[in-house]
Amino acid sequence: MRGLTHFITTWVPIILFVAIVFMIYQEANQPETIYVGEGATEASELHPVVEKAKNELVDQASKKDIDVMITDEVRSKERQDELYARGRTTEGTVVTHAQGGESYHNYGLAIDYAIKNNNGNVLWDIHYDGNNNGESDWFEVAEIAKEIGFEWGGDWQHFKDYPHLQMTFGLSINELQKGYRPPPDK
Template identity: 50%
Template sequence: MLTLDQVKSKSAGWLGKLHPVLLAGASALIQRSYAKGIPIVITQGMRTIAEQNTLYAQGRTKPGNIVTNARGGSSYHNYGLAIDFALLLPDGKTVSWDTSRDGNNDKLADWQQVAQEAKKLGFAWGGDWTSFKDYSHLEMSFGLTTEQLRAGRQPTVQQVKDALALINGTTGGTDQAISVTLNGVEITRGLLENGITYAPVRAVAEALGAQVTYDAASRTVNLVRE
C-alpha cells in the first residue's frame, strides 16, 4: 500500500504555483481522501494563458475531444485558483477517471467521496455544473470573476483567512495572505503564519532565474541557477 508521503509526492509538480489557499486545500484533500482509502493525484494546477488556449483548441481546431469551454484568461486555472484531480491506482503509477470506481470497497463511488470532501474544504466542484460538467475540476473563486482577476483583483485578506480557517478546521488565527515581490514587482502570493513566510518555491525560484526539480525518492526540492 502506498504511504501518504508517496501519494503526496505524485502531486508535488502541480502545486507550486497555486494560490496559498488552494495549496492548503489541495494538500488537505489529498490527506482526507487517503484517510478514506482513496489515493488521489492532482493532475492540473496553474495554467498559463497559452496552455489554456491550447486546451481550448482541442476538439475545435486541433484533434481530440473538447475538454474546456474556457479560452485563455477565462479559467480559474490561469490564476492558481483551480485544480483537477484523478484517482491514483494501487500501482502508484496509473491514474483513473472512472467516476464509478469503488476502490476502497465501501459501496460508495470514490469520485463522489472525494468531491464531497472537497466541498467541505470550500471547493466548488465542476460535477455540479448544470451545463458543461467537469468532474475533475475543483475551484475557489472567492466571489471574483475571471474578468476581475484579469484586471488585477485579488481575494481579500479576510477571505483568505476565512478560507484557511475552514480548511484547517479552526476559527481565528494569525494567518495572513501576503504579496511576494522582486524589485517591487509581485511575483507570487504567499502566507505569513506565526512569523513564518510560506511561498510557492517554483514561482520565487523562476523569478530569480533558477530551475526547480523535485526528487520524489529523497523528497528534495532542487534549485539550480546557471
C-alpha cells in the first residue's frame, strides 16, 4: 500500500505536468487553421492577406516601371473545370493541371498576372523588358512576389505556370477540400 501511495503522490503529478506541457507544445506547433466544415464551399473573394499582398505587388512593380495586371483571382470550381478542359476536351493548349476544387484559386489563395506594355496591351511574354533594365519584367514581378510571400508557379518542376502566384499558409489542397482554412489575420 505504501508503494502505491508513494507512486500516486510522487509520479502522478509529474506525469500530469509532462502531459500538460506536451499538450501545450502540440497546440503551439499546430498550423494556425480554422475548420469551416467538410465540403465547405469555395471562396467568393481573396483571403485578406492575399488581397493585401496582391496590392503590394502591383505597387512595388509600379515603382520599377512595370505595369502588372491581375488577370485572375478567385475561381469557381466550374470555371476551373473549364480551364482544365482546355487542350484536353476543348480547343486550346493546356493551361492548368488542376480540376475544380484542386486549385488554390478555388479557395481565394491564388492570383494570376500579366504585364501591360506602354500602349496598354496585355502581354504574356515572359521575356518582355518594358522598363529597359536588361531584366525580364515577368521575372522581376515574380521576384517581388516571392519577397512578399507568394509561391510562384514558374518555380514548379513539372508544370511551369508562369502567371500563377499563391499563398498556401501551409495548407494542402486536400486539407482545403476537407474544410480547413487559414484565419483571416494570418
